[in-house]
Amino acid sequence: MYDAGKIVVGLAVLVGVTAFPVWYGLARGTSYQLKLEAPPNGATECVLPVKDGTMRAQHMQLLDAWRTEVVRDGLRNKVTVSGKEWDKSLTKTCLGCHSNKTAFCDRCHNAASVTPSCWNCHVAPEGGQ
Ligand code: HEC
Ligand code: HEC
Ligand code: HEC
Numbered sequence: 695m696y697d698a699g700k701i702v703v704g705l706a707v708l709v710g711v712t713a714f715p716v717w718y719g720l721a722r723g724t725s726y727q728l729k730l731e732a733p734p735n736g737a738t739e740c741v742l743p744v745k746d747g748t749m750r751a752q753h754m755q756l757l758d759a760w761r762t763e764v765v766r767d768g769l770r771n772k773v774t775v776s777g778k779e780w781d782k783s784l785t786k787t788c789l790g791c792h793s794n795k796t797a798f799c800d801r802c803h804n805a806a807s808v809t810p811s812c813w814n815c816h817v818a819p820e821g822g823q
Pocket of ligand 2: 730731732733737738739740741744747749750753756757775780784787788789790791792
């Protein structure tokens with residue numbers, strides 16, 4: 695009555711199709727499946743919203759804007775995250791929370807094949823290289 699072979703093939707195709715977003719994301723290295731280290735200081739919020747993907751999509755533009763403001767325009771006013779004030783700084787702020795650059799920034803960048811040149815000049819915290 696049942697054709698086991700066809701059922702297995704059918705199920706495999708179904709699973710493959712439903713899981714498309716997962717393996718497509720993994721192949722692109724941008725999936726939430728990627729194991730990233732949460733900030734060890736117990737912070738729960740980032741500079742911009744995280745859950746909707748804003749931070750993931752816009753952190754490069756944000757850093758670029760900070761750099762222009764600080765270096766070109768001398769605007770060193772602070773940004774507030776969860777009621778605490780932070781400098782507009784790559785090392786002091788981003789790596790102040792994400793202190794393990796290897797397990798956070800690098801892991802995602804390696805998967806996405808991006809190599810920001812920032813660390814030629816900027817210093818990453820000890821132990822996180
Ligand atoms: C050629 C060296 C060099 C490279 C490469 C470089 N920077 Fe900088 N950056 C500087 C210097 C010098 C300053 C000025 C530091 C200051 O005045 O506090 C600065 C300041 C900044 C600031 C504001 C102050 C701070 O403490 O962070 C940001 C943000 C910044 N850079 C982001 C970046 C990003 C993002 C990259 C990589 C895409 C990058 N920089 C690459 C040299 C560099
Ligand atoms: C006050 C602490 C804090 C600061 C400062 C901070 N972050 Fe975050 N960041 C977080 C938290 C908490 C998360 C969410 C982590 C999680 O869900 O595991 C996060 C998430 C992210 C994500 C999204 C990861 C994903 O899975 O989509 C990126 C990218 C990121 N941060 C980069 C940065 C950069 C770049 C800076 C500096 C401009 C920065 N963060 C500054 C706490 C911080
Ligand atoms: C969830 C994944 C993810 C995490 C975590 C992440 N990044 Fe990125 N980052 C990316 C992707 C993807 C790009 C390339 C985006 C593009 O080219 O449009 C990128 C690009 C960048 C760039 C621009 C590089 C260039 O050469 O233009 C900078 C600067 C940067 N990231 C800084 C950071 C810092 C600092 C951290 C850690 C605090 C971090 N990122 C964490 C995914 C991530």
